[in-house]
Amino acid sequence: MFSNNDINFEALKRKAYNGRWATLEDGIIPLTAADPDFRTAPEIEQGIIEYIKDGYLSYGPFSGLPEFKKSVAEYFNKEKHGSFSPENILAVNSAAQGMFLIASYVLNPGDEAIILDPVDFLFKKSVETAGGKVMLCPVNTITGEIDFEKMVSLIGPKTKLISICNPHNPLGKVYSKETLIKISQIASAHNLWVMSDEIWSDIIYDQKDFHTYSSVSKEAKNKSFTVYGFSKSFGIAGLRIGAVLCNDEEVLNDFTEKSNFNSTIEGVSTLSQIAGSVALEKAMPWYKEFLSHLQQNRDFTFRMLEKSEILTPNLPEATFVLFPKIENGMSSDEFAQHVLQQGKVAVVPGSERWFGKGAEGHIRICFSTSHEILEEGLTRIISSF
The missing domain is CATH 3.40.640.10 (Type I PLP-dependent aspartate aminotransferase-like (Major domain))
Structure with a gap:
């Protein structure tokens, strides 16, 4: 239910705004706004259809x-x-x-x-x-x-x-x-x-x-x-x-x-x-599967960044974002610009604008996507240096 095959990229490029697929040029992977890449639970779709039937x-x-x-x-x-x-x-x-x-x-x-x-x-x-x-x-x-x-x-x-x-x-x-x-x-x-x-x-x-x-x-x-x-x-x-x-x-x-x-x-x-x-x-079974997928993605992201020497990750107890510390001397904005231009990955810089003064020296990475997209995005970030 949460594999790469379950993501409708055409729909995302038409509909996923707020710094995501619909706002970026082709080829860029958005690990930005905290929004899932998966379609919503079928029970929710059905519930809306039933409600408007009369x-x-x-x-x-x-x-x-x-x-x-x-x-x-x-x-x-x-x-x-x-x-x-x-x-x-x-x-x-x-x-x-x-x-x-x-x-x-x-x-x-x-x-x-x-x-x-x-x-x-x-x-x-x-x-x-x-x-x-x-x-x-x-x-x-x-x-x-x-x-x-x-x-x-x-x-x-x-x-x-x-x-x-x-x-x-x-x-x-x-x-x-x-x-x-x-x-x-x-x-x-x-x-x-x-x-x-x-x-x-x-x-x-x-x-x-x-x-x-x-x-x-x-x-x-x-x-x-x-x-x-x-x-x-x-x-x-x-x-x-x-x-x-x-x-x-x-x-x-x-x-x-x-x-x-x-x-x-x-x-x-x-x-x-x-x-x-x-x-x-009605959609709790869907949500529980989603949560299980997210936990796997969290653990995978942590392991990958831990070995990178470029970013030191935190292990979040909740949310589907990580807030790793930048270890190569770049500012948050510089780092985000670099991975966008060199790695074709969009992340949120830990700048004052988004998170306040205490966020500088970090970036935020969203992992509510497929394992394949996440792995590709993280690989691009790490190999862009």
């Missing part, structure tokens, strides 16, 4: 279809130690939109938000779009550990929010229950909101346990938002479907109101919600 595509409830909210709540409760009811779920147009809405709900212009460094650029962008000021809390690029001493020192009278990425993109770290409790204690002591981006929480290796942030303590449950999406685990990025989860129903109602999700101004395509619902209820 020809009705009416408005759904503005906060989300009941079946969508129910399936997200049940999934989090069963798989991630959550304690959510359907009333704790709001359907949004992607995890990214959820992050932006939360930042604008919690922050007034001039307020400060603590984000991790390095981390995906959307954290910084969402805070700045809301008029907030970003405070960077360093993360060890080898272990993924958070510098809690620094975190506490960053908190001042204008601090309102701590944003975490769990599992961490691009380091692939899964934060333990103990680490999350520590964050909740710090947040509670200073009356801060916490936003936990958990879009990667389905792609976890070696049966490692995952705790959704709000489950780890009473404090975490009382003052947090969780963000979730389907693009990584089910390959439906183009359907733009995600969810915001919040255990405080009153807060979520206010959030829904202020985010304009209580009228036809906002709201999510019903087709996208059906796809999300079907994914969680």
Whole structure:
């Protein structure tokens, strides 16, 4: 199901944007945007077809279809130690939109938000779009550990929010229950909101346990938002479907109101919600096979880079990206340009633009493709030097 023969390259060259096949000239292998090269689960395709058979595509409830909210709540409760009811779920147009809405709900212009460094650029962008000021809390690029001493020192009278990425993109770290409790204690002591981006929480290796942030303590449950999406685990990025989860129903109602999700101004395509619902209820066998394929690709990438002497790899506990350290003295941008021109492989440089100041000296490699494409891409990177 996840071999090279299962990839429709013609379709990818027509449809896979965001730095991937449709945006690059022929002959270049994209190991860039974190998006699978495989078609989505047949159950999801079928679910969409079944839904539109009667020809009705009416408005759904503005906060989300009941079946969508129910399936997200049940999934989090069963798989991630959550304690959510359907009333704790709001359907949004992607995890990214959820992050932006939360930042604008919690922050007034001039307020400060603590984000991790390095981390995906959307954290910084969402805070700045809301008029907030970003405070960077360093993360060890080898272990993924958070510098809690620094975190506490960053908190001042204008601090309102701590944003975490769990599992961490691009380091692939899964934060333990103990680490999350520590964050909740710090947040509670200073009356801060916490936003936990958990879009990667389905792609976890070696049966490692995952705790959704709000489950780890009473404090975490009382003052947090969780963000979730389907693009990584089910390959439906183009359907733009995600969810915001919040255990405080009153807060979520206010959030829904202020985010304009209580009228036809906002709201999510019903087709996208059906796809999300079907994914969680019927496509789990597909997803489990996908996860197994990804783990093999992770191990293979690690072994290959370990021998390269050009890049020192990390072994991610989650996600389908690696964030190896550049060992030949090149900057992240120089390295990415070199492998694009000499090796015909596109990777994401660990530049401030994409991941913050702490990312320099690394590149990000995405491995959610076939073994054959991955091997060819890695061979080209290594032999381009």
